[in-house]
Amino acid sequence: MKALHNLVRVGLLILAAGVAAGASSALQSGEFLEFSPVPSSIAYVLVLLTGFSVGLLVKGVQEGLLTSLCVTVVGTITLFLAIYIANVEITATAPELILRSVWWGALSIFFLTMIGIFVGRILSGE
């Protein structure tokens, strides 16, 4: 029962953090950059803060690392869908046009989330 509870907790955490990181990362993608109400630096700060909040919620560095990887996967899917759906007429025939944005977004989600988690763990006294 405790294992199931833990699984649900981590699952919800990954889902919430992944969607938040992916949506924040989409704000700095080449497609949306000029349309976003906030500058790209704020988008990166939001991803970093998402990592930080995950760092406060995970238990241990190992769980943090695993969560960071899963957040990157969920975040990348969110980012891809956000750009894909907005450009469906173009991307349905040429999805490679958005791959550069998705690749860069995935990298930034991974590293910023990781940094955020480490800072969160350090502040948690680990």
Add this chain to the structure above:
Amino acid sequence: MKSEKRSWRQIAGALLLAALLTLSLVLLTLTERSYAAFRETLQRFQFEIRLTEFRTIGPQQARLHWQARLAVSELKIPAWLELLDWKLYSADGRVYLGFYTTSEVQIDLTAAMEIPLEAQIEGPNFEKLQQLLQAESETVALLFQGTARVLFRLPQGEVRKKIPTVGLFAIPTEEADRL
């Protein structure tokens, strides 16, 4: 004490994550709306060209006045016309009648507005037009083929787009007879 600290951190973490999730989704929704509005505006953005006046002003000169009407019912993104240049051809595109431009302008665009355009046709282009008018027994139609450079002001910057502008118009017969 340690358990209390952990609990406080977890509440802070959960609240922060919930706030970030909400904020990022709201910002993404606003961004996508703005992006969709821009794409929609671009798709519907076009100028309709109408000849309003054709007048001979000298032995080898004629002046043409057009109205470029912006055919957008609602302009959701602030836009400025910076330049409109165009070429004149015979209706079949075979006879080239010159290149004309408004030069650099800064016209604040609003939905369904009309912009006056003017060109003076003279010299060899005037002669070609004369030949066209003599060759045709009925009304002579001309082709207006232009490009409008429009500046759109977006939340994080400015974007310039080139909008193709095409119009077909006829020279009034009474004016054509005077040439």
